[in-house]
Amino acid sequence: EGGISLINEGQLTVCTHLSYQPFQFERDGEIVGFDVDLVDLVAEDLGVQQEIVNTPFETITTGAAFNTDECDLAAAGMTITPERAGVIEFSEGYFDANQAILARADSDVTDEASLAGKTVAAQTGTTGLQYAEENLGDAEVITYEDLPLSLQALQNGEVDSVINDNGVLYDFAKENPDFEVKFDIDTGEEYGIAAKKGNTALIDKVNEVIGAAKEDGRYDEIYQKWFGT
Ligand code: ARG
Known part of the structure; x- marks a missing residue:
């Protein structure tokens, strides 16, 4: 759909760096968290399952994980910086x-x-x-x-x-x-979801899905789930 091609058919392969509770961490043998729930919305929209790959943080920020086709996206409580934005494609900020x-x-x-x-x-x-x-x-x-x-x-x-x-x-x-x-x-940092440099089709989709989730209350629900008191 819309020029989006995925590394492994039928799944959205997402790199992260564990553990970063409450954004991504293991609970009862499952990887859960704020970022996981947010990216699940993107996977759902694409009609595929999210598959999470744990990798050293720097393989994400340098773009290596994308350039070797290890993952489609990365969600790792990762701050958008100009230096990183030179080598990976970032979504709009989704968390302060x-x-x-x-x-x-x-x-x-x-x-x-x-x-x-x-x-x-x-x-x-x-x-x-x-x-x-x-x-x-x-x-x-x-x-x-x-x-x-x-x-x-x-x-x-x-x-x-x-x-x-x-x-x-x-x-x-x-x-x-x-x-x-x-x-x-x-x-004053902002987290972004990332993809391979130039993969604007996938990042546009991420922005569209998160934008809609912010409008219709699903973002707030996820926020409350992980940060509510
Ligand atoms: N936000 C910080 C950065 O981007 C720390 C992120 C660490 N993330 C992780 N999953 N361990 O540099």
């Missing part, structure tokens, strides 16, 4: 995000200055890592391959804090009251 700093509830972390001499865990290839490298020069930044490994490092006392997107850190703090989001950093 900022950075945040998580620490033990009883720690004395209060603001950026209070991180001086402390360690900060960041996730490889992310906007959070980039922010830390550019702005938290007085802290020691340690990188981890995924979000769960950086949260584990905090829980084990290996690091003093974690930088990542506000949505995932608030979600973690809600379930782990020994930890708190100490402050937000207003980076």
Whole structure:
């Protein structure tokens, strides 16, 4: 339909990088989350099933996962940046995000200055890592391959804090009251769904489906399901 061709007939193959709760994570042996529900609307519209492929985050942001035909789309709580937009095709923004700093509830972390001499865990290839490298020069930044490994490092006392997107850190703090989001950093990010550079037919479809879902209440329903209190 409309010039859309899929890598594997009858399915929408979607790359992500697990785990990034509540956007994509495993629950009872199934991959679920906000992004999964949103992309399900696109698959439904195309009359196919969504098939999720887990891959290192940087294979998505560099376009490698698309250029080797590993997936049609990627949905990974991924921020639209000019650099990434040079090598992959982005949808319109579908979710607003900022950075945040998580620490033990009883720690004395209060603001950026209070991180001086402390360690900060960041996730490889992310906007959070980039922010830390550019702005938290007085802290020691340690990188981890995924979000769960950086949260584990905090829980084990290996690091003093974690930088990542506000949505995932608030979600973690809600379930782990020994930890708190100490402050937000207003980076004004927007998540986009991505495809191979030049695959505007598929991205137009994503924009059309998400646009309609925002109009008719399905987007709000999904939002409430994953972020409602
Ligand atoms: N929004 C951040 C970025 O795009 C972090 C995304 C991490 N996503 C993930 N699925 N682990 O750099």
